[in-house]
Amino acid sequence: MTEITKSKDLGNGWVELNIGPQHPSTHGVLRLKVKLDGEIIREVEPVIGYLHRNAEKICELDYYCDSLIYFDRMDYVGAMNMEVGYLEAAEKLLGIPPPERVKWIRVIMAELSRIAAHLVWAGAFGLDLGMLTPFFYCFIEREKILRVFTETCGSRQETNYMSIGGVYQDFNDKIVYDIEEFIEQFPAKLEVIFNAYVKNDIFISRNKGIGILEPEVAISYGVTGPMLRASGIDYDVRKAEPYLVYDKVNFDIPVSYKKDNLARFLVRFEEMRQSIKIIGQAIKKIPDGPYFNPKAKKSLMIRLRGEGETYARTESPKGEFGVYLVGDGGVKPYRVRVRSPSFKNLSVLPVLAKDVMIADMVAISGTIDLVFGEVDR
Amino acid sequence: MSILLRLQSLFSIFGHYLSFILAYLLETVFMIVFVMVSLVAVIYLFRKYMARVQLRIGPNRVGKFGLLQLIADSLKLVGKESVLPRGRDDMPFRMAPVIIFLGLIMSFAIIPYGSLYWVGSLTITDSDVSVLLLFAALAIMPIGELLAGISSRNKYAVVGALRGVAKDISFEIPMMISVLALVMMASARTSTPLNLTSLVSVQFIPYGIPQIIGLGVFFIAMVARASYSPFDMGESDSELVAGHSTEYSGMRFGMFYMGMFGSIFLGSMIVSILYLGAYNGPFSGDLGFIYLLIKSLILVILAFTIWLSVPRIRIDKFVNLGWKYLLPASVINLVIAGILTLGLGL
Amino acid sequence: MVEILEESRGKDGRRILKVARENLVALMANLKDQGFDHLSLITGVDRKDRLEVVYHIHSLKKNEYIVVKTETLDERVPSLTSLYDSANWDEREQYDLMGIIFEGHPNLKRMFLPENWAGHPLRKNYDLLKVQYINMDENGEDYATFDSGDGW
Numbered sequence: 001m002t003e004i005t006k007s008k009d010l011g012n013g014w015v016e017l018n019i020g021p022q023h024p025s026t027h028g029v030l031r032l033k034v035k036l037d038g039e040i041i042r043e044v045e046p047v048i049g050y051l052h053r054n055a056e057k058i059c060e061l062d063y064y065c066d067s068l069i070y071f072d073r074m075d076y077v078g079a080m081n082m083e084v085g086y087l088e089a090a091e092k093l094l095g096i097p098p099p100e101r102v103k104w105i106r107v108i109m110a111e112l113s114r115i116a117a118h119l120v121w122a123g124a125f126g127l128d129l130g131m132l133t134p135f136f137y138c139f140i141e142r143e144k145i146l147r148v149f150t151e152t153c154g155s156r157q158e159t160n161y162m163s164i165g166g167v168y169q170d171f172n173d174k175i176v177y178d179i180e181e182f183i184e185q186f187p188a189k190l191e192v193i194f195n196a197y198v199k200n201d202i203f204i205s206r207n208k209g210i211g212i213l214e215p216e217v218a219i220s221y222g223v224t225g226p227m228l229r230a231s232g233i234d235y236d237v238r239k240a241e242p243y244l245v246y247d248k249v250n251f252d253i254p255v256s257y258k259k260d261n262l263a264r265f266l267v268r269f270e271e272m273r274q275s276i277k278i279i280g281q282a283i284k285k286i287p288d289g290p291y292f293n294p295k296a297k298k299s300l301m302i303r304l305r306g307e308g309e310t311y312a313r314t315e316s317p318k319g320e321f322g323v324y325l326v327g328d329g330g331v332k333p334y335r336v337r338v339r340s341p342s343f344k345n346l347s348v349l350p351v352l353a354k355d356v357m358i359a360d361m362v363a364i365s366g367t368i369d370l371v372f373g374e375v376d377r
Numbered sequence: 378m379s380i381l382l383r384l385q386s387l388f389s390i391f392g393h394y395l396s397f398i399l400a401y402l403l404e405t406v407f408m409i410v411f412v413m414v415s416l417v418a419v420i421y422l423f424r425k426y427m428a429r430v431q432l433r434i435g436p437n438r439v440g441k442f443g444l445l446q447l448i449a450d451s452l453k454l455v456g457k458e459s460v461l462p463r464g465r466d467d468m469p470f471r472m473a474p475v476i477i478f479l480g481l482i483m484s485f486a487i488i489p490y491g492s493l494y495w496v497g498s499l500t501i502t503d504s505d506v507s508v509l510l511l512f513a514a515l516a517i518m519p520i521g522e523l524l525a526g527i528s529s530r531n532k533y534a535v536v537g538a539l540r541g542v543a544k545d546i547s548f549e550i551p552m553m554i555s556v557l558a559l560v561m562m563a564s565a566r567t568s569t570p571l572n573l574t575s576l577v578s579v580q581f582i583p584y585g586i587p588q589i590i591g592l593g594v595f596f597i598a599m600v601a602r603a604s605y606s607p608f609d610m611g612e613s614d615s616e617l618v619a620g621h622s623t624e625y626s627g628m629r630f631g632m633f634y635m636g637m638f639g640s641i642f643l644g645s646m647i648v649s650i651l652y653l654g655a656y657n658g659p660f661s662g663d664l665g666f667i668y669l670l671i672k673s674l675i676l677v678i679l680a681f682t683i684w685l686s687v688p689r690i691r692i693d694k695f696v697n698l699g700w701k702y703l704l705p706a707s708v709i710n711l712v713i714a715g716i717l718t719l720g721l722g723l
Numbered sequence: 724m725v726e727i728l729e730e731s732r733g734k735d736g737r738r739i740l741k742v743a744r745e746n747l748v749a750l751m752a753n754l755k756d757q758g759f760d761h762l763s764l765i766t767g768v769d770r771k772d773r774l775e776v777v778y779h780i781h782s783l784k785k786n787e788y789i790v791v792k793t794e795t796l797d798e799r800v801p802s803l804t805s806l807y808d809s810a811n812w813d814e815r816e817q818y819d820l821m822g823i824i825f826e827g828h829p830n831l832k833r834m835f836l837p838e839n840w841a842g843h844p845l846r847k848n849y850d851l852l853k854v855q856y857i858n859m860d861e862n863g864e865d866y867a868t869f870d871s872g873d874g875w
Contacts, residue, residue: 018863027614039536039692049835054820054844092735128615130606130689136431168493196686202607203688217762219783222809233783238785308734311764311779311790324766324777335845337766339779347812358536361690362616376835 014042021050025128025362028372030346034361041361046261046346051376059336064090065164065301071323072158074340075374078117080109080149081161081316082374088243089323093333094304096296101289103244106169108179108282109152109159110244111275115186116145117317118272121369122193123173125265128366129206134196141189148178164301165294179283183276190276192267193295207261211352211364214259221351222344225319226271227368230256230263236316249281264367305331318342318369340374351354379498386722388433405486406600408501412485414518416635417447419642422674423681451631455549459627466528473525474625474632480517481639487511488646491656491665499666500574506687507573508560511647512553515602518640519545522611525633526621538622540692541611544601546698552598555591558714559584559651565718577655585652585719592652594703595677599644602694603637606684610692724749739790747793748801751778755806759784759789762807765814767821769847774823776800795823802827820845837865 020031029050035043055074059067069091071082085107091097098106123138146156152175153161153168161168198202213223215231229233234252238246254270256263296304306327313322319341326335345368352368353361384400391399421436421444428435436443461470472688490499504510519541526538563570566579585592601608612620619625622633649655649672656665690698727750729741742750764779774789778791793842802825803810812834814825822843833840837857842849855867 015532017536023618023757036536039540049833052831052835054835056820057844057849060845126688130609130613130615131687132427133431133685136433164470200687204692205694206688206691217808220808220811222762222807226501237781310733310735311737311788312735313763321763322764322779324764324779328767335766335768337763337764337777344809345464347809357611357693358616359610359689 001188012037017322020047025365027124027365029372029376030365030370030372032349032361032365033359036358039357041353041356041358044350044361046349048200048343048346048372048375051372053377055377056336056338060333063331064300064304064306064333065296067333068163069158069160071338072160073373074338074377075117075316075318075321075342075371076157077120077371078113078317079157079159080106080113080161081117081314082243083159084110085312085314085316085321086323087162087164088162088314089310089325090306092310092312093308093325094164094325096293096304098165098293099290100245100287101170102166102293103284104282104289105171105291106162107244107246107249108279108286109149109161109167109199109320111278111282112145112148113159113178114317115272115275116142117371118268119145121268121317122197125363126197126365128362131197131200131203133194137189137193137196142195143225144182144186148175148182150206151175151178163292163296164304165296166290170291171286176283179279183279185281186276187273190269190272199369203282204262206359206363207265207367209260210356210360211261211264211367212259213348213352217351221348223319224269224318224344225369226264226317226339227319227345227348229254230267231259232257237313237320241313243312243314244277245282248285249278251275251278261363261367268369304332305329306333313339318371318374319345338377340353340377342368342370342372342374343377345374346370379492380407381501401705404501408486409482412482412639415642416639419572419677420635420638421447423638426678426681426683430682451628454628454631457627459629461625462529462624463529464530465624466530469524469528470624471629473528473621474636475482475631476521476524477518477636479638480514480521480634481636481643483514483517483519484511484643485639487514487573488643488650489577489655491669492663493666494562494663503574504572505569506571508556508571508576511573516549518602518636521636525625529621529624531624533617533619533623534621537611537613537617537623540603540617541621543692543696544608544610546602547599547696548598548703551594551699551703554704554711555588555595555598556651558588558591558707558711560712562588562714562718573650577650577657580654580657583652583654583657585654588652588710588714590706590713592648594707594710595652596648597703599648600641600680600683603639603644603680605641605643605680607687607690608681610688610695612660613689615689640674641680642673642677645673646679648676649673661720725753726754727737727763729801733790737788737790739792741792741794744793744800747791748806750791750802751780751803754780754789755798758784759787760784762803762809762813763788765803765817767817767823767845769821769845771847772796774798774800774821776817776823778803797824798822799824801825802831804828807842822846837867840867841869 015036017033017034017036020026021029031047033045034041046087055070058070068083068086071086072079074082119142123135126134149159150156153159207343213231215233218228218231237254251274254267256267267347307329309326311324313320321341322339324337325333328334350362380559381400381404384403388396388399436446439445439449487507492498494723521540522541526534534700563576563579567575569575604611620704622630653672656669658668725746727740727742731739733739753837759780759782761781761783763781766777768775774791774795781788800823802814814828816834818831818844819836856871857865857867857871860875
């Protein structure tokens with residue numbers, strides 16, 4: 001039996017506290033080494049890697065078409081966006097553009113997935129702050145989206161719906177009807193959830209002015225997505241470098257100049273409303289046509305060869321999701337590199353959570369919107 | 378005719394002294410059973426109510442409407458291995474949940490329950506200083522929390538216990554000042570204003586009406602005492618895992634859990650006794666106890682609703698609230714009570 | 724002006740600049756002054772005989788992407804942490820998985836894997852069949868071991 005080691009003396013009366021990897025507020029397996037001065041946090045050091053599977057290596061060992069499922073498992077709450085991100089790169093590398101109808105289908109699915117991811121975040125953020133109830137309201141709405149996914153591809157979360165040059169299955173009337181029904185009733189439900197948060201004085205006092213992220217710091221740390229937009233920079237890949245058919249739909253990019261937790265909260269909720277707008281237009285504009293590129297038939301799929309290199313960036317719910325593919329002319333990618341937005345967004349936590357209270361740090365790490373499948377890959 | 382005298386008459390063959398001792402013992406057993414049953418009822422109510430608010434169904438598998446779920450849960454907790462941390466301070470660690478439970482039971486013993494139909498008065502102890510006794514018994518529970526936090530040798534538990542102390546200090550003083558205002562008002566009418574029974578009996582209009590500020594302060598204090606959201610900083614699950622009860626498992630944890638629900642029920646009862654006229658009402662001779670239960674259950678539901686709808690307040694904000702708002706409010710309340718008592722002779 | 728060895732365009736139409744390792748920091752500082760303030764991604768590519776490091780930098784104002792490539796034979800590349808904060812974690816990740824040593828990095832520790840993990844998984848010569856187990860020591864720190872131990 002070993003002696004219990006005495007806790008390290010840090011001087012200044014500071015205490016070292018290990019938050020995570022099993023902890024209710026760390027959204028998975030984040031581990032934070034925190035130095036506490038009473039209630040105040042003086043230093044934070046995120047320790048990650050507890051969900052590391054090295055998807056990049058696994059992708060190198062697989063055919064181009066098979067790598068897709070590892071992308072589903074990166075941001076597992078917004079899996080469709082990950083698929084779009086990988087396929088944007090892979091299709092460019094392999095030279096198999098998707099047909100027009102597929103692009104619209106992908107936009108619809110990606111936006112539905114974005115709403116689902118933001119709903120998970122909204123619920124979990126409430127839990128971080130000690131609010132139980134909105135979590136269930138969020139998840140009921142999310143379940144409706146997942147039902148649409150189940151209808152289209154048979155799976156709820158790790159959908160594996162898209163494939164190189166197409167999608168697994170065409171939209172039928174029921175799916176279209178379900179999506180239309182969802183976007184019709186969702187805005188009212190979203191307002192209920194939104195009001196449950198913002199009409200609460202304690203919620204406002206916990207978030208207003210907490211976790212200020214200056215735009216220069218955000219850019220230097222590579223922060224993207226809603227976090228960057230909440231710091232006052234209107235950078236969204238869907239507008240900056242439109243992929244799929246985002247240039248043919250009309251939507252706005254919410255930007256807040258307040259830079260704090262509340263700004264990030266509001267930006268994400270506004271994004272959900274914009275996503276509804278996009279889906280509403282796309283479901284009307286979706287053209288007829290084939291739902292896969294004939295060059296990418298299932299039997300030909302494993303013979304696809306890619307050469308050269310591409311980098312595709314897409315806007316995932318967490319931020320700019322980039323995939324860098326290098327091919328050497330073989331049937332397997334030579335190098336796959338993923339720019340995961342959560343990873344970059346997490347790296348700014350030591351700056352944000354300096355000299356704040358424990359409760360504030362939990363709120364701040366809640367607004368970063370971490371999904372550990374993506375941080376650790 | 379009170380329940381004590383009825384029990385004593387049952388045992389009258391044993392002689393005067395022994396019969397009273399036996400009657401007290403049996404009464405205590407009754408009370409503990411009552412506390413347990415009411416705790417189970419409150420927890421069941423909470424789970425069902427929470428489920429309804431959150432668009433769920435709640436427990437519905439064990440027994441009709443899931444009524445036996447709590448029994449199943451507590452059996453599970455009893456059957457679980459009680460893991461003891463290696464670096465604990467043994468005696469305080471084992472004592473802490475017992476102390477909390479003891480404080481709870483003691484406080485329940487001091488409350489006047491009113492009378493019920495033929496049973497007569499259900500009040501157990503009737504001391505002339507029962508207000509003081511009650512708040513002394515209430516003050517036992519934080520000791521258990523502090524002991525639990527310090528003895529379990531866990532940093533989360535220590536931080537949780539320290540938060541608990543900071544919380545207690547900031548609401549106890551406003552709470553006691555509001556009680557002082559009550560005693561002051563009652564002293565104009567009765568010679569024993571520190572007796573809870575006479576404090577209730579002088580409430581021709583419930584004290585909550587002239588002392589609405591005191592009612593608010595006291596209710597906030599009681600919610601904070603039960604460490605209910607938004608004042609659950611001490612065991613905030615998303616920050617400190619479970620605060621002072623982090624290292625506890627099995628029935629020891631169950632005692633903390635019951636202590637939490639017990640203290641909201643107790644707190645609601647105290648609020649309804651002090652401010653809402655307790656068992657007063659039409660036919661209070663027969664139905665007094667029912668009135669008390671109804672009043673306190675309404676308050677319990679109110680506390681649940683607050684729990685389910687607000688996020689956790691930050692500890693420094695709560696200390697601010699206690700010292701900057703609750704304390705002045707309670708002093709103002711005291712002044713109002715003085716004016717009402719001396720000036721208007723209420 | 725920094726000497727650029729080769730300029731080309733990738734399949735996706737992005738400008739690719741190739742520089743010698745010695746000129747990397749100067750080029751990046753130059754590009755940063757031109758408004759490329761966002762270091763998006765650092766990638767190490769194992770070309771078997773040499774290691775290639777690819778930097779994707781981006782200008783938020785001009786909305787332009789530039790890919791900067793450099794090569795190294797002895798696994799050493801200058802660190803960009805003095806220019807971009809985001810290089811910190813990216814370089815740690817590449818050090819962890821690819822074994823590129825970034826000179827001048829303030830805290831070059833492994834990002835995902837335990838400190839004593841043998842090998843760098845993304846190298847082409849990494850032996851996938853050699854199983855390593857992760858365990859926890861008395862102080863709560865993780866370490867890797869080839870011994871499966873009792874816990875497995």
